[in-house]
Amino acid sequence: xxxxxxxxxxxxxxxxxxxxxxxxxxxxxxxxxxxxxxxxxxxxxxxxxxxxxxxxxxxxxxxxxxxxxxxxxxxxxxxxxxxxxxxxxxxxxxxxxxxxxxxxxxxxxxxxxxxxxxxxxxxxxxxxxxxxxxxxx
Numbered sequence: 001x002x003x004x005x006x007x008x009x010x011x012x013x014x015x016x017x018x019x020x021x022x023x024x025x026x027x028x029x030x031x032x033x034x035x036x037x038x039x040x041x042x043x044x045x046x047x048x049x050x051x052x053x054x055x056x057x058x059x060x061x062x063x064x065x066x067x068x069x070x071x072x073x074x075x076x077x078x079x080x081x082x083x084x085x086x087x088x089x090x091x092x093x094x095x096x097x098x099x100x101x102x103x104x105x106x107x108x109x110x111x112x113x114x115x116x117x118x119x120x121x122x123x124x125x126x127x128x129x130x131x132x133x134x135x136x137x
Contacts, residue, residue: 021045021047028071029067053099068122071122086133096129096130103126
């Protein structure tokens with residue numbers, strides 16, 4: 001009976017963490033400033049254990065320009081501001097690569113120039129992050 005109770009507690013914690021990360025990305029990709037408050041609760045977590053990179057890439061492609069700008073800022077803050085980011089986020093390289101490749105594949109000719117620019121900038125930022133995380137010191 002104790003094992004069952006422990007497993008239920010773990011399941012509830014996982015569900016809360018998944019919900020927190022989804023709420024964070026929903027706010028971030030809408031360009032909502034409250035996203036940074038939500039980020040404080042998930043900053044130390046490996047976010048791709050709780051959200052599918054494919055699902056996130058799809059959300060990115062439909063995000064408004066303010067959301068793309070917010071994501072660009074997040075990438076710099078989460079991965080590029082510290083030199084030892086690899087120690088904390090090395091398991092996120094594969095997911096970030098998948099997101100980058102998904103964005104690169106989609107070439108929507110109907111996108112407005114600003115949106116195309118922001119997506120190109122986002123891909124460049126993702127490339128920097130992937131290289132930074134891949135460094136072996």
